[in-house]
Amino acid sequence: MSIEALVQICKWIAAVGGAAFLLVRMGYWLSDRRHITAAVKLKSQRNQSVFTPSYTDAEIAAAFRTYVQPDCGQADPSHETDNRHVADIREPVFSSLDRFVDHALRRRHFLVLADSGMGKTTLCLNYFRHAGKRKTGPVALVSLSRPGADAKIGAIANKRDTLLIVDALDEDPAAQNGVEARLSELLSLAADYVAVIITCRSQFFRDASAIPKDTGVSVIGPRMAGAGSTYTLWHLYLMPFTTAQISTYISKQFPLWNPKSLPRRHAAERLVARVPELSGRPMLLELVPDLIREGAVAQEVFDLYEYMVQKWVAREERWIDGALLIAVSKRIAVEIHARASSGRGDRLSRNEVDEIAKSISGHQADWDHLSTRSLLNRDNDGLLKFAHRSIMEYFFVLAAIDADDRCFGLAWTDVMRDLFVSWGYTASGVASLKRAKEILTSDLSATKLVPLSDPPTEPNVIVEGEILLAAARRSKTDGVRRLVHSSWRADSVRIEEAEMGIGIVDLACDLEWLVPSLSHDIVLLPLAQQLRIAPGPGQFRSPSFDELVSLCEALTSSGRIDLLVPNRLYLLGDILGPDRHLVVEAYEEGPKFGMLRAIGDGRRVAGTDYKLAVYEVSRFLDPTQLQQLRVASLFVRRTPKRVTGAAWPTLL
Known part of the structure; x- marks a missing residue:
């Protein structure tokens, strides 16, 4: 093939590629015009x-x-x-x-x-x-x-x-x-x-x-029979987005006509995998394109809201100082939540917002300058509200972190609790352990913040596989209500000792525990006798294995792993079926009760110093062994009243 022919082919390929690029670009432009036209039509x-x-x-x-x-x-x-x-x-x-x-x-x-x-x-x-x-x-x-x-x-x-x-x-x-x-x-x-x-x-x-x-x-009118x-x-x-739906959204944000789209798509997918909450909240998913284009780092939901606010402050800084805007927004959030909680709406007048601004900076701001993408919106009556309820909730949590006492006299929403727990995992949260401790040890009875995390499952009929997974489950952080950061756990646990036992309150999981005193062997009873201890409604009962795992976490964080005696059997409330009871042994060097049927191998509880072995105890056990077996009880119940700080209950 001659050089002239090769040059012609290259020109032809370039022309076709250029035409294809223009057609794709024109398609996106026409699509934009169609959506804008539809928006105008919608409003009319x-x-x-x-x-x-x-x-x-x-x-x-x-x-x-x-x-x-x-x-x-x-x-x-x-x-x-x-x-x-x-x-x-x-x-x-x-x-x-x-x-x-x-x-x-x-x-x-x-x-x-x-x-x-x-x-x-x-x-x-x-x-x-x-x-x-x-x-x-x-x-x-x-x-x-x-x-x-x-x-x-x-x-x-x-x-x-x-x-x-x-x-x-x-x-x-x-x-x-x-x-x-x-x-x-x-x-x-x-x-x-x-x-x-x-x-x-x-x-x-x-x-x-x-x-x-x-x-x-x-x-009105005739009805069908029944x-x-x-x-x-x-x-x-x-439902939260599936992986395919997230990919569709990301592909719309990074179209193929842009040569940078492919690596950005991969980066966006990695971010979604790292912050699972993005799949359940499209409002946050909308932040992903800007995050990727700017190379910003977000590990937490709290980080995403912080990024959203930073972008907003940058857009508004031409007319108002960013620190003042955030300070005013926090005050507005607390006031709006207080009003909404009492049924008085979710808006403030401009005069009210001006008074808030003046109380902070000494002068008012001109709220007519709010941009079209503002997180604060004006309605037709000139009243101001947040563009989305969760933005108000984010600013409310910021106000609580900054010690606005009004926040602790109001009931918090689930989103506020999630944002608060997420803050504990951020760099600023880890650096603010003193403030977190002040909050966790204060009176939270009005906030309804407890439990801070997903409560563990209560006793039930279970399968062996659930036992094997439970020891590792609670280390995961992609649940609906994640576990509090490990550095917070000690401050969410209160331990009180008495003559016959130890009382423990775990705010993170909303549980009260009664642990037998280490010095009283009288708590070791035959299995049949322990099983006859039937609690009434709302009373202390034997824990599930999942609840026992949460106790191991609480005791490890509090430095009291000694409260579970090594190589002692404790009765669980879980069963494998009729007359198929479960007991658990905490051990250091190795399990002691090898004559019992073990449920899997001994398991280390993730993030703790405990190793646990679970055994089945049933009517099939040798009668002599069953008669000689001595079992201790741990007692637990859901906290009947939301209390913290000075209001800890007397358990014993």
Whole structure:
């Protein structure tokens, strides 16, 4: 082949490559224009109620552009220890909602539940757009975080043909003092709509049993045999993103036309693997592209919020000092949470914010300069609120760390607790052990912070494999409510000694323990006699192996590993089946009870100085051995009252 021909081929390849690049770039540009047009159209819909007014056309378009439709399921993912792997039965949320709307004659009321930052509002915007394209009838969207929501629900015309989407029940001021009563009021107000979808933070209800099942709205017309006289309130939970959904989101953020995209995609995937909470909170996942582009480091959820705030402060520094903005935001967060807790809304007037600024710096700021991407938003009435509830919660935790005493007279949310525990793992948290100790040893009874971590499982019928895994399980940190940092554990444990035993309170796991005194061998009783000690409701009982692991952690952190006597058998509350009881031995040099059937090999409890061996004791044991066997008891119970500091209970 001649040189001239080779040059022509190279020119042809370059021309084709350039044309392909331009076509891909043009495709992304057209997609952007389509989303912006859709945003403008969304805001001009006749039946569209005003949603958060700080949302600009560009921000709504961004919600459309980067939206990845989540899955949904019937099980609450917040109860799983690893929220990335939940709900074997799940489907795209639009499919579930479409089916609900199409069968609205039988199922008219739907409650969509999800954790903070999982995209409930973004779902409402995108499903509003989706439902409008289906042309099954008018669609209305009302945000309960805005004043006058009831009037908007009542004013929308043609209710019997309209699908009503109601966002943010948990941000409704009227729901703060009684969510069940407020929900009943809303369902009654929306009784004439063809179908109603309501979103809410799942933790807003005390537990699953507190979520109403009955709407109280009467069924008009003929009913199927066995059907009730009122409509049922159906529940649906948004699921954390799967690995494939996260990859889809990341690919949208790093398009192929950019030659830097491939390494950035790999870096983003590594970050998500390192901070598992990103899969459950799309709001935080949105930070990943900027983190990757800037090469910033984030190991914790607390780090992500800190990064978000730093970016915001940098955007606003042209008109307000960053330190002042953060200080004002912390004060605002505490005031808003106090108001919301008493049902007085989640907004402050500009005069109130000015007074806060003046009390800190001596002069007020001009809040008209807030940028469109501000974490503080203005509504149509000029009132200020945070762009997302979890941002308020982050600033509230900052205020608590900075010793704002008002924070400890209010009930904290689950997100506040998660952020507080996450702070303990950050560099600033590790460097602030003195402040952490002050908080942990103070009176936390009003905060509802206890338990700080996921409580261990209570006694149950278990399989042998669970025993083998439990000793290592609690060292993991990817659960829904992670364990407190090891440096905090000693300050979350209180030990009191008495004549016949030792009382232990473990705030991290919300457990009270009664450990037999080391000097009294009278506590060693035949197994049959120990089994006859039947506690009453709420009384001390034998621990599960999982609870015993938490005790090993607590005693190690407190320097009291001597409280579990080596080579002594302790009765567990777990069983393998009828008459198949379990006992456990803590040992140093080696197990002593080799004549018993061991459940696996001896296990070292992760992060502690303990080695544990578990044995089965059943009717199949030699009668002579069973008669000679002496077993001690450890007693535990859930803390009946949330207490700390000077309010430690008398256990003995």
